[in-house]
Structures are given as C-alpha cells and as structure tokens.
Amino acid sequence: MMDWAIWFVLAGLAIGVELFTGTFYLLMIAIGLAVGGGVALLGGAAEWQFLAAAVVGFVAVGLLRRSRFGKMNKEAAARDPNVLLDIGQAVHVELWTDLDGTPTSRVRYRGAEWDVELAPGNAVQAGQFIIREIRGSRLIVAHAVVQ
Numbered sequence: 001m002m003d004w005a006i007w008f009v010l011a012g013l014a015i016g017v018e019l020f021t022g023t024f025y026l027l028m029i030a031i032g033l034a035v036g037g038g039v040a041l042l043g044g045a046a047e048w049q050f051l052a053a054a055v056v057g058f059v060a061v062g063l064l065r066r067s068r069f070g071k072m073n074k075e076a077a078a079r080d081p082n083v084l085l086d087i088g089q090a091v092h093v094e095l096w097t098d099l100d101g102t103p104t105s106r107v108r109y110r111g112a113e114w115d116v117e118l119a120p121g122n123a124v125q126a127g128q129f130i131i132r133e134i135r136g137s138r139l140i141v142a143h144a145v146v147q
Contacts, residue, residue, distance in 0.1 A: 014030035024070075035052050036053030079133045087133070091107045091131060119140050119142040129143060130142055
C-alpha cells in the first residue's frame with residue numbers, strides 16, 4: 001500500500017472514532033495525519049511525513065485547547081443544571097424562619113418535604129423561588145423575578 005494511502009486511512013479512522021466520541025481532539029489528530037499523507041503524496045521522505053504530521057497535530061491540539069471548545073466546564077456539580085435537573089425548577093415558599101442567621105423553610109417539592117435555604121442577597125419574603133443549587137438534601141433558592 002502506498003504511504004499516502006496509509007496516512008489517509010489513519011486520518012479516516014480517527015475521524016470515524018471522533019464521530020462516536022464527540023471530542024474534537026481526534027479531529028485535530030486526523031488533520032495532522034492528513035498533512036502527513038499530503039507530504040507523502042508530494043514525495044516527501046518518511047521522516048518528513050512523520051515530522052509534518054506531528055507538528056500539525058500538536059499545533060492543532062494546542063489551538064483547540066486554547067479555544068472555547070477546549071475549555072473544561074468549571075461549574076460546580078451542585079449548581080449545574082446538566083447534572084441536577086432540579087436546578088431552575090420553581091418552588092413556592094410560604095414562610096421563612098431564621099436559623100442561625102440564615103433564612104430557612106420547608107417546602108413540598110416533587111412529592112416530598114425539602115429543607116430550603118435562601119441564597120444570599122435575596123429579600124426574605126414569601127413567594128415563588130427558583131432552585132439555584134442543591135447541597136445534600138437542602139435546596140438553595142433565589143427569587144423567581146429579579147428585583
């Protein structure tokens with residue numbers, strides 16, 4: 001098999017695996033492999049093929065890492081609506097009580113009684129609240145309407 005064909009088959013395999021995993025990093029590696037195939041197609045020696053594939057793949061991965069697509073989500077799991085589906089749901093609080101300086105209450109949510117704590121910076125008043133965080137079995141809520 002010709003050298004360039006091996007490079008392009010490897011690039012195709014990397015793209016195929018990338019489609020199943022959903023990561024862009026394998027796509028960047030595939031770009032490097034395709035460049036190695038291009039150098040082979042132009043008649044470059046094996047060491048130039050490997051060097052071109054490595055340099056382009058390394059640079060492409062580095063650029064992806066610096067882009068917004070390469071950043072890791074640093075959101076805490078307790079506040080991430082992708083992890084906890086209750087984040088963003090509404091609850092109604094009738095009465096607040098003061099527990100060591102923190103406004104707390106009990107609400108019925110999804111068929112069970114939950115402890116509720118008011119998020120800092122919110123006025124202590126009854127009404128509709130949005131779940132912003134979950135700490136253990138305690139819901140941290142904020143006003144539904146921005147004041």
